[in-house]
Amino acid sequence: MKSLCEKYAAKLAAQRLADPGEPLIGGLDAELAWNREDPRTAELAKVFDLLSINSLVFSRPAEPYAAIIDFLASRHPETIRPQDTETRTFLHDIPVCREFTGEAVAAHLKKRKSVIIPGQGIASFGTVTPEQGFVFYSSTIFSCFVLFFSEYLARARAGTLDDEYREVFASVSAGLSDPCTEPPALAAGPLETEDQALAAMAEAGRAVVGYGLVDSFFGNISCRLNDVVHISQTGSSLDELEGCIDPCPMDGSATTGLTASSELSAHEDVYRRSDYRCILHGHPKFSVIMSMDCARIDCPNRGQCHIKCTECRTMDGVPIVPGEVGTGPTGLCNTLPPAMARTGAALVHGHGVFTAGATDFNEAFIRLLDIENRSRQRYFETVKAHE
């Protein structure tokens, strides 16, 4: 367990979600082990006594995330309710805890997957492995980031910004790292053998994570070879795809896709409708924020945009479609493929970006990166126009 705790502590730092040396991760089997020594583990250990869990992740986020969550916690004293897909589907909402005690943290974690402790950090847990806590921690940061910037834009449009929000926004915006504009040189196509395809997928997955175009493990990647779609497994980390790719025959002769990404259906339908051979799906933050930005305040579908939006919206010409994760009647499997087949790229409301390439992952990656950078640029332009 200790080595797993150390692994996810290092991962939090590598993904710049926490400063190195900051995370505290505890794992319990017969005995409790922490990734490192810290006086706060005595308090955090109480959570293990109070909840039937096997791991606990606690850390103060790196900046600018720490400033964001503290600000949101001041505006939403009890519960933060982001509107992105990750929150809606998995987190539901994020409680705020005012005390750093084992009892208080446990009381909140009894109800939700993560909790924000203003000025201290975020705590989350796992009942199977520390990876769950890592994912919830990461998702909390992602959701709060999206909420912070979305709410600012919405208030700017509505003319309801206040000085405090402006001040924190300016500080947080100044703390954002510069956008990456140079795409990596990924394996050149055509990808003709299974080995080539798998290696290219693993390489592209690492790049997507490395460029910050996806958090935790919520993204996916696929490559079509003849009539077999090779796709990342559900819950796989895009930077650790070796051994985590499923071959799924498109003729329905096998069900090996049982562990494939929940977006297999959408990927397959894109391939059926087009000549693309590679698809990338990431959750770049400003793309998600812009996918949720809408000037129609009086729209009757407001509040259910993610499933009911009927507008032909675009972000700089890239279509924005509604749709939930997976295959339900309001699933993105129904809305994404036609849009993707037409343009090779699409944003899903509150969720992320899908891009395709004809021969290899370079084209898809360049599109993904470009959409995020254009979204970021449009975001600040739109804010400026309304401030």
Place this chain on the structure above:
Amino acid sequence: MTKLFGWTGVVLHIDLTTGQATREHPDPSVYRAFLGGKGLAGHYLRPHATRETDDPALPLLIFAGPLNATIAPTSGRATIMSRSPLTGGICDDSVGGRLGTQLKRAGYDGLVITGRSDVPCGIEISDGDVRISGTDLWGRTSDRVFDRLESAIPKGASLACIGPASENGSPLGSILVDRRHAAGRGGLGMVMAAKNLKHFTIKGTGKVRVHDKNGLKEAREEILRLTAASPVLLGRHGFSCWGTGSIFDLMDSRRMMPTDNFRRTRFENAASLNAAAYKKRFSPRRHGCTGCHIMCKKIADDGRTMPEFETMSHFTALVGNTDMELVMEANELCNGLGLDTISAGSTLACLREITGRDFTPETLLDGIREMARGGDLGQGALHLAETMGRPDAAMTVKGMELPAYDPRGAYGMSLAYAVSTRGGCHLRAYPISHEILRKPVATDRFSFSGKARIIKISEDMNAAVDSLTACKFTFFAASLEEYAKAFTAVTGVDMTGFELLEIGERIYYNERIMNAANGFDAADDDLPQRFFTEPGTSGGGVDIRPLDRETFLEARRSYYFIRGLDEDGLPTEAKTRELELD
């Protein structure tokens, strides 16, 4: 008495010796402590847990849960529980169909059936009306019972019955519910037969009171959203489209398919016997339990019930059969005779290994028929193997035959099999969820690291799930967090997911207490020797080694510690008191 929300507040006791039906109103604290379904049934079994399985005073318990007959997703299941004639330990089967829903709508949280009728009988429950009458269907196969009674009972009623196997004394005897669903494991059909009870029908017209309809709707939407996002449940290759057989390809590719009575773990003919092949040949349609949107059951175009994954695997790889039609026939025959397909397949595989004789279609079907006659073959693999002087050939835990997941390919599964209160059962901790299906996250299937605590927590979770009563498959996507919200909305009782886990712990420990009373200890929490001495079928980059005995025992020691048992796997006074089970 204050009227409850969710629960009906009534448990119906039927004594087949006297023909009396009486209504009991349990104290609300009992519901809080045991929820319903498996938990409440276990509460009623405890005082009688050491009775012989043919003792008329041993109750056959049929319980619904607080969520039955509400819009909470997949909550239409019920629990049937008693002491197992196969293992001698406790045995509860979660069963689908309409049973749980009709029981609740009839106004009952559960049925406690005791006594023994002088003549073969049936019970008919229609709301407050309870009738016990003689039946001329004794000796008939289950399909004949359904054929005869289905048209005579009220529309939408639930009908359960046993087949000849139970009547003839086979501890592999199942209880068939609504034709397509089986309470298969552990021989509970034989307990029913010992009461001279051939069938029972339940029909209700009432409604369950829901405390907060909007809250329930919100919880329902959260659960539906999560299941829609689940590849295993509603994905293109998932259970909804293909049935549980969709896991067949995965088990083979992971080299976990029990082949030739667990002597190998890869089946060369798997690709031609997978769910896709069945779909192509039998064009199945979807079917499910009341209130389920996943609909994992499948019905062939000719009306036969499609085999579940375990049946597909055990009647092919385990027994050396490559004929898909023969699997369909074996499944149909087992259900008709009222035999658990997992135990039946495994017992035949045991026979094949000991005799060295392969089955033909005729000998395989004859073997099933012989089992239902109640001879040595019908007593299960352990009895058969011991009788034939080859106890090592019985692939059982606590006398119950193992399902179609080889434990050498998933170490958590090996521990879960060993410590399961029901015996050779995959459903108590269900580590396949994370070791193979990657939910809620993937774990290293070739490691015991962390598994002891994971198994304990999962057992508690599934005990709560079976008590609510919901479908375990849903928990590949949703969690107790969402179901606690549904529970609170339905009952008005504040509850978090972790509090449900705590109740699950009480329910599971209660089962350890009952098993201990029947003499079970660490010696019974073990696996067949084969898994520690023989490798599986390696290849494709996967090395299937024998389990390391010492590491396994270390994990089991950790499990005992975490579960609050002593070194011999027995309940402790302190933990019993802590869980208020004293």
